[in-house]
Amino acid sequence: AQSVTQPDIHITVSEGASLELRCNYSYGATPYLFWYVQSPGQGLQLLLKYFSGDTLVQGIKGFEAEFKRSQSSFNLRKPSVHWSDAAEYFCAVGAVGRDDKIIFGKGTRLHILP
Amino acid sequence: GAGVSQSPSNKVTEKGKDVELRCDPISGHTALYWYRQSLGQGLEFLIYFQGNSAPDKSGLPSDRFSAERTGGSVSTLTIQRTQQEDSAVYLCASSQAHRGEYNEQFFGPGTRLTVL
Numbered sequence: 001a002q003s004v005t006q007p008d009i010h011i012t013v014s015e016g017a018s019l020e021l022r023c024n025y026s027y028g029a030t031p032y033l034f035w036y037v038q039s040p041g042q043g044l045q046l047l048l049k050y051f052s053g054d055t056l057v058q059g060i061k062g063f064e065a066e067f068k069r070s071q072s073s074f075n076l077r078k079p080s081v082h083w084s085d086a087a088e089y090f091c092a093v094g095a096v097g098r099d100d101k102i103i104f105g106k107g108t109r110l111h112i113l114p
Numbered sequence: 115g116a117g118v119s120q121s122p123s124n125k126v127t128e129k130g131k132d133v134e135l136r137c138d139p140i141s142g143h144t145a146l147y148w149y150r151q152s153l154g155q156g157l158e159f160l161i162y163f164q165g166n167s168a169p170d171k172s173g174l175p176s177d178r179f180s181a182e183r184t185g186g187s188v189s190t191l192t193i194q195r196t197q198q199e200d201s202a203v204y205l206c207a208s209s210q211a212h213r214g215e216y217n218e219q220f221f222g223p224g225t226r227l228t229v230l
Contacts, residue, residue: 006156034219044157044205044221090157101147101170102219106156 002027004093006105014113015083021076021108023065023091032094033074034102035065039087047089050074061085086112118222120206126228127196135191135225139208147209147219148181148191152202160204163189164211196229203227 003026013019025031035047048059055067065076074091088109094102119138127133139146148160159173163183174180178196183189193200203226207219 043223044207044219046218049218101159101162101173103159104149104157 002031002093002095002103004091004103004105006089006091006108008108009106010109010111012111012113013081016080019076019078019081019085019110021089021091021110023074023076023105024072025074025091025093026072027093027095029095030069032102033065033067034092034094035059035063035074035076036090036092036104037061037087038090038107039084042087044090047076081110081112083112083114086110118206118208118220120204120222120225122225123223124226124228126230128230129198130195132192132194133196133227135193135204135227137189137191137206137208137222139187139189139206140210140220141187143208143210143220144186145209145211145219146183146189147207148189149205149207150175150202151205151224157205160191193227196227198229201227201229 005024007022033050036044037047038044047063048057048065050057050067057065063078065074067074088107090107091105092102121136144165146163149157150160151157161181162170178194181191203224205224206222209219
């Protein structure tokens, strides 16, 4: 079965600084990978997803993520954060080629300093 | 409908009572998921329905939890003899999953359950 780890529970960055949120997965084959964002009082919104092809994936709101098979990672990045990016971010992994469930990490809460 | 809807939005109950939470997925979506979100615990997978296949119940925390999906659409999550540790936000999601391909999960707004 697949699993996903987000090692950082909280991350604090200054507005305008770059951001990288870590995600490591465990799965025996090529996974499907997702990043979701949950803003305060809001539902979960998909930022981006990786199924196959180009390992650098572009998403909404200026986010990108890179799939690195050798490191079993799918880290989320943004070159310059805005105060509105303060939220909780969830990485998720699904199983390729099977009607299987999608598993979420425990999330990383992003705090932005003015 | 326009999106995934859940009802009620908030539920306060007394310990030992049974509760039912409802999820209306997006029309045509074959996959439906229930998750539980507790403070600092992320999204805990509970149960997964895919078409006419037997549901994956591997995430249900105890036999007090059950779920059904009628007619491949609406789903009800039932918690019997509620305990205080059941207090959480219960999220439902649906997706138009096809064999061999995943599509985006669309989440409902959640039901906040408080057990007194």
